[in-house]
Amino acid sequence: MSILTRPSPSVESLRRDPGAPHRHLDWSLLGLSLLLSCIGLAAIFSATKGSGPDPHTGMVARQLLALLLGLGLMAGFAFVDYRKLREWAVVFYPGALIMLAGVLVMGQNVKGAQAWFGFGPFQLQPSEPAKLALIITVSAYLSSHRHDLTPKRVIAALIIAGLPMGLILLQPDLGTVLVFVIVTLTLLAVVGVRARYLAALMVLGMLGTVAVLNSDLLAQYQRDRLLVFIERSSDRDNGLAESYNVDQSETAISLGGLTGRGWGKGPQTQDGRVPEQQTDFIFTVVGEELGFIGASAVLALFLVLSLRVLRVAQLAREDFGTLLCCGVLAMIMFQVFENVGMSMRIMPVTGIPLPFLSYGGSSMLTTCAGIGIVLSVHMHRFR
Amino acid sequence: MSAEQPALRVALVGIVVVSMFSALFARLYYLQVLRHTTVEEVFGGPRLREVSYEGVRGRILDRNGKVLVDNRESIVITIDRQQFAELEDPEGLELRLARALNGAGYPTKVSDVAARIEDPRYDPLKPVPIAEDVSNELETYLLERLYEFPSVDVVREQIRTYPLGTLAAHAVGYTGAINSEELKAREEDPKAYEPGDDIGKAGVERIFEGELRATPGRRTIEVDATEREIGTRSDVPSTPGSDLQLTIDADLQQHVEIKLQEALIAARKQTKRRPTDPDLRAPAGALVVLDASNAEVLAMASYPTYDPSEFIGGISVYRFNELNDPAAFFPFTNRAIQSLYSPGSTFKPFTAVAALERGVIAADEVITDNGSYELEDCTDTCVFQNAGGTRYGKIDVRRAMTVSSDVYFYRLGEQMWVKQDSFGQSAIQDTAREFGLGTVTGVQLPGEAAGLISDPAFKKARHDNNPTAFPFGEWFTGDNVNLAIGQGDVGVTPLQLANAYAALANGGTLHAPSVARALLDHDAGSVRRSYAARKTGAVSLPAAVRNPVVDGLSRVVSDKDGTAFGAFQGFPLSSFAVAGKTGTAEVPPKADTAIFAAFGPVPDARYVVVAVIEEAGFAAETAAPLVRQVFEWLAGIRPLAVPAPAPATAPTVGPPGPSSATTVTPSPTTPSPTTPTPPATTTPPQTVPATTAAPTTVATTAPPASTQPPTTLPPGPGTTAPQRSGAPLLLLPVAAAVGAAARRRLRRRDRSGTAAERPSCRS
Structure with a gap:
């Protein structure tokens, strides 16, 4: 830390300060984010342009707007010292809880989930920013107690995580709750909670899942989605709509082959055979039209992104930064795994968007903000 | 992170991440490379549909070449089902069309029109015939007002005509729309049949069906997911059937x-x-x-x-x-x-x-x-x-x-x-x-x-x-x-x-x-x-x-x-x-x-x-x-x-x-x-x-x-x-x-002789 020992830095040297945050912007993270977002824009365009002579561009334009806002948000979080987030948590966390409670009262019900606030032509899904609030708050709590993690504290952390999860479960939005679960577990694991506690948690989680599945808490469609995955052999006979989604999605990806059908030329995509294609099943556009080469390139970009975030986690100046990075990593990567996995029928169908690619402003803003936090950890690793 | 092994825990997260991605890559490779050919065979390729149309049926002549059965053009009013389905007021169209037909002297109930449109025997890709053999006047009337009759069209088709009327009707026979049994029996016929096609039902029309029938034309069209026609791939015209010369004079x-x-x-x-x-x-x-x-x-x-x-x-x-x-x-x-x-x-x-x-x-x-x-x-x-x-x-x-x-x-x-x-x-x-x-x-x-x-x-x-x-x-x-x-x-x-x-x-x-x-x-x-x-x-x-x-x-x-x-x-x-x-x-x-x-x-x-x-x-x-x-x-x-x-x-x-x-x-x-x-x-x-x-x-x-x-x-x-x-x-x-x-063995079987010789009463 020789930089800190420097005596009075001159104006000249200030400008050249090698430890200045702006000198340590991680261009690779920014570039990866931009690249993935652009692929997403292209895929959304292909899926929504329609078959007429005048392509529909409305959704692409809105997504572009979301991306620009997201980049601004990313910049904001990047240049703010992440350590300030520890203090902001007391604002973010209650704010998230209020929004989540409020959406249950005032929100719009779309496709069976009370998950959206409507502002004129725009919608906000509060569970998305709530993911970041959870990451920040739990990371802050755990990092400040990381040397005396008594069971009581672990339980306290679980309660912090559990409140928003409970509210989201009431919407109900099982997929997002799953993201929260994974993020919380990752944070607990990284902070050093003993393996036996984690194991106990896993067992409890599984029992809880079984209990939830057998209770009335889940809507029938949610149970169907999960059961489609489990009872794959018989689903075709049952004619479940969920099975239809996955059939079409899997077919589209297979049709892509090695090199793909070409952008805007996928038969499944252009005929509109994959439901929810621009949102939850956006990966099928990539798979069908860009083929194995394009789809694996997208996955590779996500892999490089996550390794890069891990690297930042290791480079972090303090534990809080490491936890933040790991939380963001868990959030993004679990969503990628779940979303892409469900498109390829190795994961159950849950309404989780593919970060950067899926159409949806809330998701885009949250992902960008998350990357912004990681950038901040990277930029502020020296001061 | 525990003080002993901070890096190890982060590295563990990395290992988890890499394994998850390995699973995704593996599945992607399976779907897109290994399974591609199979899926391609089933779902790939453009969505093509074959539409066949009947050609001109062979004529039937007598032994000296006189025409017993000929073909002539018939004016047929049709409705395109796809367009009809998109109409805002389909009942109104049915009513107007029935009214036009009645006005032209073809008694038609609105329910007749509706029944034809819903008849599943007609090829969904082909317009449904609503009225056959209508007058030129009605054709003109409708063609001038097609804007009032969306989805309606007037086309000309070949139908049977009998220049000599009922002559030799039993030997000649008649034709009619193929029924489901006949259709089933002829699934493998080289001159493939479709619902609504004409087939010989009696007489030589039936026995020489294979010779009289024209080889149908085949148009291959490309359709989108909603089975809407978006282009023509190929068009093989029909070839007329053979004329049949009878021994009958x-x-x-x-x-x-x-x-x-x-x-x-x-x-x-x-x-x-x-x-x-x-x-x-x-x-x-x-x-x-x-x-x-x-x-x-x-x-x-x-x-x-x-x-x-x-x-x-x-x-x-x-x-x-x-x-x-x-x-x-x-x-x-x-x-x-x-x-x-x-x-x-x-x-x-x-x-x-x-x-x-x-x-x-x-x-x-x-x-x-x-x-x-x-x-x-x-x-x-x-x-x-x-x-x-x-x-x-x-x-x-x-x-x-x-x-x-x-x-x-x-x-x-x-x-x-x-x-x-x-x-x-x-x-x-x-x-x-x-x-x-x-x-x-x-x-x-x-x-x-x-x-x-x-x-x-x-x-x-x-x-x-x-x-x-x-x-x-x-x-x-x-x-x-x-x-x-x-x-x-x-x-x-x-x-x-x-x-x-x-x-x-x-x-x-x-x-x-x-x-x-x-x-x-x-x-x-x-x-x-x-x-x-x-x-x-x-x-x-x-x-x-x-x-x-x-x-x-x-x-x-x-x-x-x-x-x-x-x-x-x-x-x-x-x-x-x-x-x-x-x-x-x-x-x-x-x-x-x-x-x-x-x-x-x-x-x-x-x-x-x-x-x-x-x-x-x-x-x-x-x-x-x-x-x-x-x-x-x-x-x-x-x-x-x-x-x-x-x-x-x-x-x-x-x-x-x-x-x-x-x-x-x-x-x-x-x-x-x-x-x-x-x-x-x-x-x-x-x-x-x-x-x-x-x-x-x-x-x-x-x-x-x-x-x-x-x-x-x-x-x-x-x-x-x-x-x-x-x-x-x-x-x-x-x-x-x-x-x-x-x-009654005693009764005679044959009245012989001229009338004069015949007994005046039996036995």
């Missing part, structure tokens, strides 16, 4: 049909001998003209007939039922090949051939006909009589034929059975079968009835099968005696009889009669394939056997004692000698069936003519004059006084109305109060309850398909033993006649 056919109708009308005008006799309703008849040398059908008429043009665009259920009403006497039945008749005395030449060939009797051997014949070795009532007990004195085979002596043939029948050790158990039947009687002739027409020549084996099998209905399984001498004169369990079609006479006339060669002569290239006329005569058998007919028989038949018309002498008076027999035989078959309780079978010019006969008239009484008075008129045409004589009031516009369908039947009884449908019952002189070898026997009688060739218009018994009071009717129940009358005939 349209002019002769025309003549024959007119004469048959006139003969029926004349037959109805006869006066009954006794008020208690059955009505002479003469509701139906058939006439066949064959080329004696090769069995080509030169004319084939069946009355009542129908109008094939009624089937264009689909016949209504109402009309179809009307035509199938028993009161209409089954116009769809081609009586020339589908109805079975007792041949009566027209069978005698074959009995004679059987006897002469086997030496049962010599040609010159004379027996004495005292008007009745008593069986030898018979314990019960065993006396068989000539009709009216007429005595013909000393007769040989020629004379027996000429005057139609039953006694002569009773004797032959008895001797052949009594001496079965020498002649076998089925001498008469064997000869009859050699002549093709009792089996299908193989004519190229659908639904031909096989007929029946009963024999001991058949009778036994029938008894074993149903002892209640047929209490006697044994073949009695009386059966053979009956058979010898063509009564009993004998049923033949007019065509069979004509074909048998053709073999007799040409010296013993049996052919499968043909109606098709050649296939011609469409409209070009060059012969693509010609159909040769099909020889199916040869009968041994040495001159010693044939000459006396033919001689006897010639005298039927030329000898003043001949049964048809009166009918042929004035006919130039010196230049065109005709040989023939009358037959008056009993079919109680109805009036007798009149049959005349003839060939000429003798000795090298070129033509065979057989006429059958149901419920017409004496053959000599009805069938024989009709055949004479046909021979006049064949001999090139045009009678001066041609009553030509009823050419092509003659009533085509339906029974002779009561108005035309000016018989003594008020209504032809009213039964005679007392049907003539025979004197109780019988110990019948079989007392067959005719009614119960009927359904179980014989399994004969059923008409091949459901498309064949149902042929059932004509109606009427006392339907116990009707003789006319279609194939399926054909033997009902025969079986019934057996019982009746057996009971």
Whole structure:
């Protein structure tokens, strides 16, 4: 830390300060984010342009707007010292809880989930920013107690995580709750909670899942989605709509082959055979039209992104930064795994968007903000 | 992170991340690289649909090239289902279209339009026809207002047309929309069918379907996910079907049909001998003209007939039922090949051939006909009589034929059975079968009835099968005696009889009669394939056997004692000698069936003519004059006084109305109060309850398909033993006649001689 020992830095040297945050912007993270977002824009365009002579561009334009806002948000979080987030948590966390409670009262019900606030032509899904609030708050709590993690504290952390999860479960939005679960577990694991506690948690989680599945808490469609995955052999006979989604999605990806059908030329995509294609099943556009080469390139970009975030986690100046990075990593990567996995029928169908690619402003803003936090950890690793 | 191993925990997260991605990569590789080909085969490729459209069906010509069946353009109003489904106000369109159709004179209900649109039999990719064969005015009206009729279009299609009207309707047949059974049966047909396509339903339209049908055109179109057409990939035009040239001579056919109708009308005008006799309703008849040398059908008429043009665009259920009403006497039945008749005395030449060939009797051997014949070795009532007990004195085979002596043939029948050790158990039947009687002739027409020549084996099998209905399984001498004169369990079609006479006339060669002569290239006329005569058998007919028989038949018309002498008076027999035989078959309780079978010019006969008239009484008075008129045409004589009031516009369908039947009884449908019952002189070898026997009688060739218009018994009071009717129940009358005939063995079978000589009443 020789930089800190420097005596009075001159104006000249200030400008050249090698430890200045702006000198340590991680261009690779920014570039990866931009690249993935652009692929997403292209895929959304292909899926929504329609078959007429005048392509529909409305959704692409809105997504572009979301991306620009997201980049601004990313910049904001990047240049703010992440350590300030520890203090902001007391604002973010209650704010998230209020929004989540409020959406249950005032929100719009779309496709069976009370998950959206409507502002004129725009919608906000509060569970998305709530993911970041959870990451920040739990990371802050755990990092400040990381040397005396008594069971009581672990339980306290679980309660912090559990409140928003409970509210989201009431919407109900099982997929997002799953993201929260994974993020919380990752944070607990990284902070050093003993393996036996984690194991106990896993067992409890599984029992809880079984209990939830057998209770009335889940809507029938949610149970169907999960059961489609489990009872794959018989689903075709049952004619479940969920099975239809996955059939079409899997077919589209297979049709892509090695090199793909070409952008805007996928038969499944252009005929509109994959439901929810621009949102939850956006990966099928990539798979069908860009083929194995394009789809694996997208996955590779996500892999490089996550390794890069891990690297930042290791480079972090303090534990809080490491936890933040790991939380963001868990959030993004679990969503990628779940979303892409469900498109390829190795994961159950849950309404989780593919970060950067899926159409949806809330998701885009949250992902960008998350990357912004990681950038901040990277930029502020020296001061 | 625990103080001991901070980096390790982060690295563990990395390991988890990498493994998750490995799973995704693996799955992606499986789906896109390993499974790609399989999925591609099923789902890949452009979504192509084949739309086929029918081409021009081949025409049907007569032997001289006259067009019997042609095609013409028809204006069809269609609705495009896809566009219709997107309409905001589909009911409004249906209403407007129905109103336009009604206004143009095509009665249409809104529900008719809706039913067509919803009819699943039409190809979803093709517009649904709503109204066929509409006027030019309606076409113009609609085309000018298509904006008012969205999804409606007016197109032109080829449909059948019949330049000569109903001429040869039974031979030609008709076409109609293919039904699901036919569609299923033709799944593999090279000229693939689609719902709504036309297919031959009867006659040569049906038999030569494969040749007449055009090879359909195929348009391959590309469709999107909603099956909407987005482009054409390929378009293979259709090729027209072959023209079919028939053996039928349209002019002769025309003549024959007119004469048959006139003969029926004349037959109805006869006066009954006794008020208690059955009505002479003469509701139906058939006439066949064959080329004696090769069995080509030169004319084939069946009355009542129908109008094939009624089937264009689909016949209504109402009309179809009307035509199938028993009161209409089954116009769809081609009586020339589908109805079975007792041949009566027209069978005698074959009995004679059987006897002469086997030496049962010599040609010159004379027996004495005292008007009745008593069986030898018979314990019960065993006396068989000539009709009216007429005595013909000393007769040989020629004379027996000429005057139609039953006694002569009773004797032959008895001797052949009594001496079965020498002649076998089925001498008469064997000869009859050699002549093709009792089996299908193989004519190229659908639904031909096989007929029946009963024999001991058949009778036994029938008894074993149903002892209640047929209490006697044994073949009695009386059966053979009956058979010898063509009564009993004998049923033949007019065509069979004509074909048998053709073999007799040409010296013993049996052919499968043909109606098709050649296939011609469409409209070009060059012969693509010609159909040769099909020889199916040869009968041994040495001159010693044939000459006396033919001689006897010639005298039927030329000898003043001949049964048809009166009918042929004035006919130039010196230049065109005709040989023939009358037959008056009993079919109680109805009036007798009149049959005349003839060939000429003798000795090298070129033509065979057989006429059958149901419920017409004496053959000599009805069938024989009709055949004479046909021979006049064949001999090139045009009678001066041609009553030509009823050419092509003659009533085509339906029974002779009561108005035309000016018989003594008020209504032809009213039964005679007392049907003539025979004197109780019988110990019948079989007392067959005719009614119960009927359904179980014989399994004969059923008409091949459901498309064949149902042929059932004509109606009427006392339907116990009707003789006319279609194939399926054909033997009902025969079986019934057996019982009746057996009971009434003393009744004569044939009224011989001219009218003056005829007895004035029965027995």
